[in-house]
Amino acid sequence: MDWERLAQELTIATPSKIILLVIDGLGDLPIEGRTPLEKAKTPNLDRLTRRGVCGLTDPVSPGITPGSGPAHLALFGYDPLRYQLGRGILEALGSGVEVGKEDLVARGNYATLKDGLIIDRRAGRIPTEENEKLCRRINSGLKPREGVGISLYPGKEHRFVAKFSGPGLSDALTDADPQKDHKPPAPTRPLSPDAARSAEIVNRFMDEVASLLSDRANANAVLLRGFSKFPALPTMADLYKLRPAAVANYPMYRGLARLLGMKVLETGPETNDLFSALESGYGGHNFFYIHYKKTDAAGEDGNFEAKVRAIEELDAFLPRLEALRPDVLAITADHSTPCLLRSHSWHPNPFLIASPTAFADDVAEFSERACGRGHLGRFPALQAMPLLLAHAGKMTKYGA
Amino acid sequence: MDWERLAQELTIATPSKIILLVIDGLGDLPIEGRTPLEKAKTPNLDRLTRRGVCGLTDPVSPGITPGSGPAHLALFGYDPLRYQLGRGILEALGSGVEVGKEDLVARGNYATLKDGLIIDRRAGRIPTEENEKLCRRINSGLKPREGVGISLYPGKEHRFVAKFSGPGLSDALTDADPQKDHKPPAPTRPLSPDAARSAEIVNRFMDEVASLLSDRANANAVLLRGFSKFPALPTMADLYKLRPAAVANYPMYRGLARLLGMKVLETGPETNDLFSALESGYGGHNFFYIHYKKTDAAGEDGNFEAKVRAIEELDAFLPRLEALRPDVLAITADHSTPCLLRSHSWHPNPFLIASPTAFADDVAEFSERACGRGHLGRFPALQAMPLLLAHAGKMTKYGA
Numbered sequence: 016m017d018w019e020r021l022a023q024e025l026t027i028a029t030p031s032k033i034i035l036l037v038i039d040g041l042g043d044l045p046i047e048g049r050t051p052l053e054k055a056k057t058p059n060l061d062r063l064t065r066r067g068v069c070g071l072t073d074p075v076s077p078g079i080t081p082g083s084g085p086a087h088l089a090l091f092g093y094d095p096l097r098y099q100l101g102r103g104i105l106e107a108l109g110s111g112v113e114v115g116k117e118d119l120v121a122r123g124n125y126a127t128l129k130d131g132l133i134i135d136r137r138a139g140r141i142p143t144e145e146n147e148k149l150c151r152r153i154n155s156g157l158k159p160r161e162g163v164g165i166s167l168y169p170g171k172e173h174r175f176v177a178k179f180s181g182p183g184l185s186d187a188l189t190d191a192d193p194q195k196d197h198k199p200p201a202p203t204r205p206l207s208p209d210a211a212r213s214a215e216i217v218n219r220f221m222d223e224v225a226s227l228l229s230d231r232a233n234a235n236a237v238l239l240r241g242f243s244k245f246p247a248l249p250t251m252a253d254l255y256k257l258r259p260a261a262v263a264n265y266p267m268y269r270g271l272a273r274l275l276g277m278k279v280l281e282t283g284p285e286t287n288d289l290f291s292a293l294e295s296g297y298g299g300h301n302f303f304y305i306h307y308k309k310t311d312a313a314g315e316d317g318n319f320e321a322k323v324r325a326i327e328e329l330d331a332f333l334p335r336l337e338a339l340r341p342d343v344l345a346i347t348a349d350h351s352t353p354c355l356l357r358s359h360s361w362h363p364n365p366f367l368i369a370s371p372t373a374f375a376d377d378v379a380e381f382s383e384r385a386c387g388r389g390h391l392g393r394f395p396a397l398q399a400m401p402l403l404l405a406h407a408g409k410m411t412k413y414g415a
Numbered sequence: 416m417d418w419e420r421l422a423q424e425l426t427i428a429t430p431s432k433i434i435l436l437v438i439d440g441l442g443d444l445p446i447e448g449r450t451p452l453e454k455a456k457t458p459n460l461d462r463l464t465r466r467g468v469c470g471l472t473d474p475v476s477p478g479i480t481p482g483s484g485p486a487h488l489a490l491f492g493y494d495p496l497r498y499q500l501g502r503g504i505l506e507a508l509g510s511g512v513e514v515g516k517e518d519l520v521a522r523g524n525y526a527t528l529k530d531g532l533i534i535d536r537r538a539g540r541i542p543t544e545e546n547e548k549l550c551r552r553i554n555s556g557l558k559p560r561e562g563v564g565i566s567l568y569p570g571k572e573h574r575f576v577a578k579f580s581g582p583g584l585s586d587a588l589t590d591a592d593p594q595k596d597h598k599p600p601a602p603t604r605p606l607s608p609d610a611a612r613s614a615e616i617v618n619r620f621m622d623e624v625a626s627l628l629s630d631r632a633n634a635n636a637v638l639l640r641g642f643s644k645f646p647a648l649p650t651m652a653d654l655y656k657l658r659p660a661a662v663a664n665y666p667m668y669r670g671l672a673r674l675l676g677m678k679v680l681e682t683g684p685e686t687n688d689l690f691s692a693l694e695s696g697y698g699g700h701n702f703f704y705i706h707y708k709k710t711d712a713a714g715e716d717g718n719f720e721a722k723v724r725a726i727e728e729l730d731a732f733l734p735r736l737e738a739l740r741p742d743v744l745a746i747t748a749d750h751s752t753p754c755l756l757r758s759h760s761w762h763p764n765p766f767l768i769a770s771p772t773a774f775a776d777d778v779a780e781f782s783e784r785a786c787g788r789g790h791l792g793r794f795p796a797l798q799a800m801p802l803l804l805a806h807a808g809k810m811t812k813y814g815a
Binding site for chain 2: 044045071075076077078079080081082083084085095096099100101102105241353355356358359360361362363383384387388392393
């Protein structure tokens with residue numbers, strides 16, 4: 016099905032409101048018989064489940080473990096196999112770096128080079144202030160070159176974004192990162208003939224940085240990865256006639272939302288801030304994406320109890336979503352992050368729609384297992400958006 | 416989804432081991448309320464089910480009854496609508512006949528012709544020794560012809576493989592087989608203009624055989640069906656970086672496995688031989704396909720009790736699979752062969768993955784009905800291979 020064409024044809028602009036709460040990495044595997052979601056006390060999630068309809072989603076397709084980019088794209092109705100986003104572009108947009116159509120961006124690390132080897136890919140996680148100083152030093156110290164401008168934008172600790180601006184740049188480049196400590200620096204290599212000049216520019220820049228910082232014992236080199244250009248994506252306004260907003264306090268998710276044309280609402284670092292931002296911005300939009308990160312972080316740490324606590328913390332805020340009385344409240348995960356694996360996985364994700372037009376099934380508890388018995392069955396996450404729009408009365412009939 | 420491209424991009428070579436047990440034609444319909452699988456006492460299957468995750472697969476898609484070729488291709492991750500294998504090629508490879516890129520092969524039967532009618536399509540199932548003699552007689556008696564060599568390879572009873580070698584042969588040919596007794600011989604017809612010469616060669620060969628054998632009262636004609644050329648298939652090593660092995664004691668399944676680049680392990684005719692072959696070859700490979708035929712044979716015979724016994728016989732061997740401690744043990748069927756229908760059918764198949772990373776669902780019994788409530792839901796068999804590879808830790812993340 017060409018969902019995008021169908022969406023443009025069938026969606027209508029209405030004032031009805033959709034909230035999509037994405038609990039990052041929520042899905043898990045049972046340990047001693049129960050998953051974190053099964054173990055957590057979630058009276059609010061369970062109440063919503065009883066009045067909603069449930070299912071399980073596959074982010075890309077069964078067996079495929081998605082990165083955060085493809086997992087989120089699918090939830091927003093963008094085929095993750097059609098659109099592939101470089102990590103660099105997500106990081107850049109999330110850090111508030113303006114990216115233009117001709118720009119090439121990458122994620123950077125300060126690293127420590129000694130005797131020709133990268134001995135620490137994170138330069139001992141230097142303080143953010145030192146990172147800011149280094150970026151200023153490099154930005155002002157680089158020799159001007161013809162046809163391309165280069166700027167570094169400091170992030171947290173050792174991380175930064177590098178932006179190369181100018182015509183004819185290509186992102187068909189391998190990571191300029193040895194991936195492991197105690198290996199020599201790895202220059203980027205072009206993946207297609209027309210990326211040869213870009214590879215040369217990037218490698219010359221890395222050499223120049225190393226000589227600029229040669230007086231330092233640590234943080235005296237840079238690594239670059241996830242080279243990417245601005246992807247050609249339709250916006251959610253183009254596709255669905257929505258006025259979408261995003262509430263997220265991690266750069267990558269803010270960046271992804273901006274890419275799809277969402278207004279990224281100002282918010283703070285606490286869970287409470289997410290809900291306050293949503294409440295403040297609620298009048299001006301009709302689609303809201305809220306991103307909750309703590310569950311994924313606990314899964315990546317393999318910390319079952321922290322994941323239980325993260326779920327319980329979030330559950331306590333849900334009445335504030337209900338109080339807004341959205342026409343559709345959907346709760347799901349972008350992907351699973353089982354504590355057992357300490358990484359993203361391919362397992363399917365619990366999915367819930369609470370809405371007056373949802374077929375309330377018999378599922379009484381929001382969990383991986385219980386959602387597997389839901390009325391929505393198991394379906395690709397790419398079908399979530401059509402369901403949300405349908406339950407919000409934002410899609411007209413197909414055909415006569 | 417272009418699974419093949421994705422598989423090549425995402426799979427990694429690891430020592431983890433996968434066993435895929437295919438119980439041919441296992442799926443069935445209830446008679447007096449229970450299917451053979453539900454009636455059979457299967458303590459080992461049920462124990463594996465309790466620690467695994469279950470679902471139901473559709474070999475091609477709902478409602479489509481597959482032949483053995485497409486049903487198996489799908490399980491191995493080859494789109495059965497993209498790759499179509501002639502029965503001839505499978506039979507030839509399974510019989511150990513070398514097939515080259517320019518060869519055209521077909522399955523053959525000796526048949527009995529009388530008064531211009533095929534009165535017995537199997538020539539009274541002549542002894543294999545007589546078959547061998549007839550093949551020698553034909554191979555040496557055929558007149559040499561320009562640009563094409565013809566050889567017959569005897570099989571069991573009345574069956575043989577015919578191989579036509581030479582440039583420009585096409586397999587776009589109808590079966591040269593009246594399909595029913597007491598009908599006149601059916602010459603092959605070309606299905607495309609460029610198969611006209613091949614049809615002429617085949618029909619001339621059949622006429623020549625009939626005159627060579629005209630002194631005989633039975634087995635005095637041949638029928639040919641399933642014309643096929645060597646298909647262009649990537650191997651499982653190409654696609655998945657696996658070192659795959661097959662254990663099967665029927666020619667067709669051995670042939671299919673060879674086509675996909677599996678090492679076909681030596682085995683004997685008994686069920687015990689299958690497991691011994693697996694045990695002997697276990698060290699040298701990391702993917703094992705084991706094929707069990709008796710269930711399908713019982714279904715084709717419409718023999719419910721024999722099917723129950725075949726299932727129970729197999730169940731008793733399963734501890735030997737578990738003792739090998741594979742990282743992933745998957746058990747399923749290629750297709751259903753309901754006793755009621757005495758033939759392959761379109762019904763979905765029980766599917767089980769036992770693995771430390773499987774989400775152990777509530778299914779406690781391996782059956783068509785119980786697997787329908789499994790956490791994997793109902794899915795195309797083409798998605799089985801991604802699941803097996805994922806559970807074995809043989810796939811990296813898709814996208815950032």
